[in-house]
Amino acid sequence: MAKNTKGFPLTHVLGFIASxxxxxxxxxxxxxxxxxxxxxxxxxxxxxVIQAALQLFMFMHLNEGEDGKSNIINIxxxxxxxxxxxxxxxxxxxxxx
Amino acid sequence: MSANVNxxxxxxxxxxxxxxxxxxxxxxxxxxxxxxxTLFATFSVLNARYAGGPTPHDLFEIKGVMIETxxxxxxxxxxxxxxFEMRRSNRNGLILWFxxxxxxxxGFVFFExxxxxxxxxxxxxxxxxxxxxxxFVLLGTHGLHVSMGIxxxxxxxxxxxxxxxxxxxxxxxxxIGLYWHFLDVVWIFIFTFVYLAxxxx
Numbered sequence: 001m002a003k004n005t006k007g008f009p010l011t012h013v014l015g016f017i018a019s020x021x022x023x024x025x026x027x028x029x030x031x032x033x034x035x036x037x038x039x040x041x042x043x044x045x046x047x048x049v050i051q052a053a054l055q056l057f058m059f060m061h062l063n064e065g066e067d068g069k070s071n072i073i074n075i076x077x078x079x080x081x082x083x084x085x086x087x088x089x090x091x092x093x094x095x096x097x
Numbered sequence: 098m099s100a101n102v103n104x105x106x107x108x109x110x111x112x113x114x115x116x117x118x119x120x121x122x123x124x125x126x127x128x129x130x131x132x133x134x135t136l137f138a139t140f141s142v143l144n145a146r147y148a149g150g151p152t153p154h155d156l157f158e159i160k161g162v163m164i165e166t167x168x169x170x171x172x173x174x175x176x177x178x179x180x181f182e183m184r185r186s187n188r189n190g191l192i193l194w195f196x197x198x199x200x201x202x203x204g205f206v207f208f209e210x211x212x213x214x215x216x217x218x219x220x221x222x223x224x225x226x227x228x229x230x231x232x233f234v235l236l237g238t239h240g241l242h243v244s245m246g247i248x249x250x251x252x253x254x255x256x257x258x259x260x261x262x263x264x265x266x267x268x269x270x271x272x273i274g275l276y277w278h279f280l281d282v283v284w285i286f287i288f289t290f291v292y293l294a295x296x297x298x
Contacts, residue, residue: 009181016174023166023288030293031159040297048289052282059177060278065110067120078127082134089138 015058022051107184108267115268122272126279133283136238140231140291148226153295156221162292165208166284169243172201173281180274188262191270195254198277202247209240232291239287242280249273 026044056062062071102111175198182190223233253269
């Protein structure tokens with residue numbers, strides 16, 4: 001949490017370039033490779049999680065300040081509940097199909 | 098309301114009130130994650146229920162999706178630069194990047210609305226099938242967040258112009274910055290699981 005930061009926003013530029021790379025790698029894997037559907041979902045899903053973490057830490061500074069720990073616990077619990085809702089719904093509905 | 102001002106910290110963290118507001122906004126974002134989680138769950142369950150209507154392969158075009166993705170990703174980056182300038186106490190730099198962010202956001206909304214109008218003309222409305230209902234509700238909720246964010250940010254810019262950089266305006270700017278980055282985080286998952294995953298050949 002630096003007050004007078006340097007003249008060049010290095011973290012932001014690196015985060016932006018990394019996000020672009022991850023986006024285009026996901027695009028390539030999904031549309032230009034002939035991997036199995038399951039493999040593609042796992043690869044592009046992982047890339048999305050990495051990119052989201054990048055945004056949270058490099059752009060939003062999730063863990064900075066004296067409330068950094070509270071922020072992480074709070075966001076982690078939100079992600080956990082969202083994950084349970086999505087994965088649980090897919091799992092439970094897979095029985096009726 | 099504490100009068101203790103710690104000038105060693107960035108403006109937006111200088112008072113107790115500001116720290117509490119920023120923490121409160123993080124808690125709100127936690128709830129937003131759950132809100133979008135439920136919409137993603139609905140979409141994931143219903144995404145093969147076409148009811149004889151158009152399928153993702155009939156509708157989705159990667160070019161428009163990539164334009165939207167790059168616009169929103171770049172706007173998240175320029176919002177980061179705006180906050181970076183704010184921490185250098187450069188009000189004009191902050192406002193410049195802030196305005197660029199909103200223009201990119203408006204471009205995103207424009208392309209998204211164009212995409213929706215195109216779908217409706219192809220006979221794909223949100224009453225056509227369960228797939229399209231869940232699609233339009235998920236994407237519409239996100240697009241509404243971006244649109245409201247543009248209105249909210251415009252009001253913050255007016256305050257910055259009239260009152261300058263103070264702990265209060267800095268806190269408001271920082272909080273909408275968090276909101277804006279969050280919308281890009283949600284879009285990453287829409288891009289991946291709504292578009293890419295449904296377009297795999």
